[in-house]
Amino acid sequence: MWKGILGLGVLTAVVAVALFRWGGAHAGVRAALEVAQDAEHRFGHHRPPTKGSETYQYAYPARRLPAEAVYDPTPPPPPPRDRRVHEYELVITEDVVHEVAPGVHMPAWAFNGTVPGPVLRGREGDLMRIKLINRGKLPHTIHFHGIHPAEMDGVFELVPPGGEFTYEFVARPYGVFPYHCHSMPTNQHIHNGLYGMMIIDPREDRPPMRELAMVMSAFDLDRDGEADFYAWNGKAFQYADHPIELTVGEKVRMYVMNIFEEPMAPHIHGNMFHLIRSGTSLKPQELTDVLTLGIAERAILEFQYDSPGPYMFQCHLTEHMELGLMGWFQVKPKADRAAQPASHAHPAAGAGN
Amino acid sequence: MSSKWTVWASFLLPVLLLGVLLVWFWHSTGGLRFEAPAPIEAVTYERVVLLPASGAVPERIVAHIRNVGPGPVTIAHVQVGWFSRASWDFSIVPSPTIPRLGTAQVIIPYPWTEGEPYEIVLFSSNGIPFVHEVAIATATPQWSARSFGQFAMLGIYVGVLPVFLGILWLPFLRQLGRRAYGFLLSLTIGLLVFIGVDALADALAEAQHLPGPYQGVGVIAIGVALSLLGLYALSRTIEARQQARGGEMSLTIAYLVAFGIGIHNLGEGLAIGGAYALGEVATGALLIIGFMIHNLTEGVAIVAPIVRSEFGTGRWRHLIWLGLLAGLPTILGTSMGAFTPSPLLAVLFISIGAGAVFQVVLEIAAQMRREHGLAFAQPANVSGFLLGLAVMYATGLFITV
Numbered sequence: 001m002w003k004g005i006l007g008l009g010v011l012t013a014v015v016a017v018a019l020f021r022w023g024g025a026h027a028g029v030r031a032a033l034e035v036a037q038d039a040e041h042r043f044g045h046h047r048p049p050t051k052g053s054e055t056y057q058y059a060y061p062a063r064r065l066p067a068e069a070v071y072d073p074t075p076p077p078p079p080p081r082d083r084r085v086h087e088y089e090l091v092i093t094e095d096v097v098h099e100v101a102p103g104v105h106m107p108a109w110a111f112n113g114t115v116p117g118p119v120l121r122g123r124e125g126d127l128m129r130i131k132l133i134n135r136g137k138l139p140h141t142i143h144f145h146g147i148h149p150a151e152m153d154g155v156f157e158l159v160p161p162g163g164e165f166t167y168e169f170v171a172r173p174y175g176v177f178p179y180h181c182h183s184m185p186t187n188q189h190i191h192n193g194l195y196g197m198m199i200i201d202p203r204e205d206r207p208p209m210r211e212l213a214m215v216m217s218a219f220d221l222d223r224d225g226e227a228d229f230y231a232w233n234g235k236a237f238q239y240a241d242h243p244i245e246l247t248v249g250e251k252v253r254m255y256v257m258n259i260f261e262e263p264m265a266p267h268i269h270g271n272m273f274h275l276i277r278s279g280t281s282l283k284p285q286e287l288t289d290v291l292t293l294g295i296a297e298r299a300i301l302e303f304q305y306d307s308p309g310p311y312m313f314q315c316h317l318t319e320h321m322e323l324g325l326m327g328w329f330q331v332k333p334k335a336d337r338a339a340q341p342a343s344h345a346h347p348a349a350g351a352g353n
Numbered sequence: 354m355s356s357k358w359t360v361w362a363s364f365l366l367p368v369l370l371l372g373v374l375l376v377w378f379w380h381s382t383g384g385l386r387f388e389a390p391a392p393i394e395a396v397t398y399e400r401v402v403l404l405p406a407s408g409a410v411p412e413r414i415v416a417h418i419r420n421v422g423p424g425p426v427t428i429a430h431v432q433v434g435w436f437s438r439a440s441w442d443f444s445i446v447p448s449p450t451i452p453r454l455g456t457a458q459v460i461i462p463y464p465w466t467e468g469e470p471y472e473i474v475l476f477s478s479n480g481i482p483f484v485h486e487v488a489i490a491t492a493t494p495q496w497s498a499r500s501f502g503q504f505a506m507l508g509i510y511v512g513v514l515p516v517f518l519g520i521l522w523l524p525f526l527r528q529l530g531r532r533a534y535g536f537l538l539s540l541t542i543g544l545l546v547f548i549g550v551d552a553l554a555d556a557l558a559e560a561q562h563l564p565g566p567y568q569g570v571g572v573i574a575i576g577v578a579l580s581l582l583g584l585y586a587l588s589r590t591i592e593a594r595q596q597a598r599g600g601e602m603s604l605t606i607a608y609l610v611a612f613g614i615g616i617h618n619l620g621e622g623l624a625i626g627g628a629y630a631l632g633e634v635a636t637g638a639l640l641i642i643g644f645m646i647h648n649l650t651e652g653v654a655i656v657a658p659i660v661r662s663e664f665g666t667g668r669w670r671h672l673i674w675l676g677l678l679a680g681l682p683t684i685l686g687t688s689m690g691a692f693t694p695s696p697l698l699a700v701l702f703i704s705i706g707a708g709a710v711f712q713v714v715l716e717i718a719a720q721m722r723r724e725h726g727l728a729f730a731q732p733a734n735v736s737g738f739l740l741g742l743a744v745m746y747a748t749g750l751f752i753t754v
Binding site: 101236237 | 427429430432437438439440474476477478479480481482
């Protein structure tokens with residue numbers, strides 16, 4: 001009799017040990033360790049994005065942003081001085097699949113299919129003629145910053161789905177300006193992707209330089225009020241995956257704009273820049289290396305690198321940086337430039353929008 | 354002959370028709386047109402292991418995840434949050450695309466530091482985030498003789514020792530008169546009812562952490578039914594044999610109590626081991642002291658049925674077996690909880706423990722009436738029962754994990 005009950009105890013022990021072994025085999029630490037070590041062998045040399053430009057890695061290697069998906073940071077060149085009318089056509093669609101980080105897609109609303117929209121460029125005193133075509137299901141507008149009549153302000157007249165509207169105004173003053181949809185709820189319309197940069201050149205061209213246009217923005221994928229990704233030109237880490245190539249001594253003019261609802265602090269490493277606030281002056285006001293851009297503020301930063309190597313450019317709000325507002329200038333020695341005439345074309349050129 | 358065929362046909366017809374219906378539905382969706390406005394994806398974290406740096410290999414976080422959504426999911430991006438979030442390097446095995454109910458391990462070489470809170474965010478290719486919070490970072494215990502020894506000792510402290518100490522009360526209890534014995538058995542019932550209700554609550558709470566497809570509450574029903582009915586059938590079988598031999602049931606009941614408490618302690622050990630492993634136990638010493646006092650009462654519950662039975666020389670060995678049966682599973686529980694935590698097994702064991710305890714309650718109540726002619730509904734016995742509840746409540750105040 002008691003043997004039976006003792007047997008029950010032994011049986012319990014056996015069953016429990018078997019379960020323990022089973023658990024060990026399936027979810028066991030040993031298996032996890034082996035897998036982790038195996039992965040270390042394969043991916044162990046990868047580093048978080050802040051630890052150097054050559055070996056950095058922040059995403060599954062097979063899922064890096066492809067070169068053709070990079071937003072070209074080069075704005076259109078200054079328009080010819082005798083062209084007095086600058087015409088653009090902006091098409092709004094609401095079904096854009098935007099790759100906000102490598103392999104991470106979000107539904108976006110976009111001007112001409114990209115977030116941010118294309119850089120518009122005109123000259124002070126010339127006529128801007130911008131045709132909006134609404135191919136979405138909601139009414140949209142374009143609201144431009146700058147001086148213009150009320151009826152061209154893109155606030156009162158909603159362009160219905162399927163509709164068109166042509167904005168016409170004399171570009172003034174010269175500077176850097178945001179444009180964005182102003183339909184309500186405006187927060188949704190802007191941060192779903194309907195924004196872009198407009199550059200108005202002065203009558204006399206600024207000194208020619210290598211030019212970059214950089215829109216700083218962010219994306220809240222799960223709508224919890226906190227951005228999940230921050231980006232230069234709409235895609236987190238795209239210029240970390242594909243550094244922008246510069247040359248020692250090459251003069252650079254970077255147009256920057258903050259279109260998100262948090263301050264942004266563009267900062268370039270190993271260098272100082274001449275700051276022209278809002279782009280509304282010909283002469284720089286300040287030599288610095290970090291600038292706080294308030295909401296919708298913008299500026300021109302002019303600089304050149306004296307020695308070759310990788311230099312980070314980032315938002316100095318560290319969370320913004322670590323969630324995507326970070327990239328690299330790969331500065332090459334001058335000799336390379338002489339040897340390769342085509343070196344001016346950086347990897348992102350001709351790609352993106 | 355023909356009737357047999359008719360029976361089989363009448364069984365198979367609905368099955369065949371269902372098969373036809375399913376095939377048709379699979380290919381045509383039956384005219385239903387439901388499209389989700391957004392991708393439906395669900396991923397749960399089954400386990401998050403924090404590994405310290407060892408040699409040239411840096412610190413890392415290994416997240417064991419399971420896809421519990423309706424379709425495959427692809428993990429495309431990882432962020433680790435501390436005060437603020439940061440995108441981080443990761444690798445994922447066996448594949449970033451996880452089939453339904455499939456698992457993967459996400460390995461993040463993140464230099465976590467002891468004592469900090471962290472948040473792990475996985476983004477699917479459709480931009481859906483899945484978040485897991487690590488309340489206090491501490492190295493997850495790794496399997497080794499030394500660490501196993503630690504958790505085995507933890508099990509001995511909270512499970513085995515207190516049970517044996519409780520059993521040592523037996524000589525004292527044997528001095529009690531018949532009325533006092535009724536009080537003692539009622540007290541035992543109170544202790545056990547409290548344990549059972551507590552275990553059910555734990556199982557329900559734990560079931561909330563289980564992914565939907567695992568149907569946590571259903572697992573509880575299975576666990577409780579398994580032990581309640583299984584032990585019922587077992588005790589009836591033993592009782593029938595005992596009666597045939599003219600023996601008494603007291604010792605059998607004691608073993609049943611020990612068995613039930615043993616499974617309960619297994620579940621308890623899982624919770625304690627898991628909490629220690631996750632670094633969620635802030636007051637370790639106090640917790641152990643609380644469990645020692647709490648589980649002392651379990652020893653009393655085990656020997657209560659045999660207090661008044663014949664206890665000849667040589668039978669004291671049973672006390673050792675009873676104590677081991679009730680106490681040893683705690684060691685198993687703490688070790689499993691620490692090294693291979695599985696929410697599914699935890700729910701199952703805790704509910705098996707609950708069912709076993711309730712079965713034992715019925716058994717003791719029957720024994721009171723049958724063998725000792727004691728009525729439960731007497732002021733003394735009811736107050737014993739209530740005191741049992743109160744003792745468990747009071748000693749339980751120390752051990753809120």
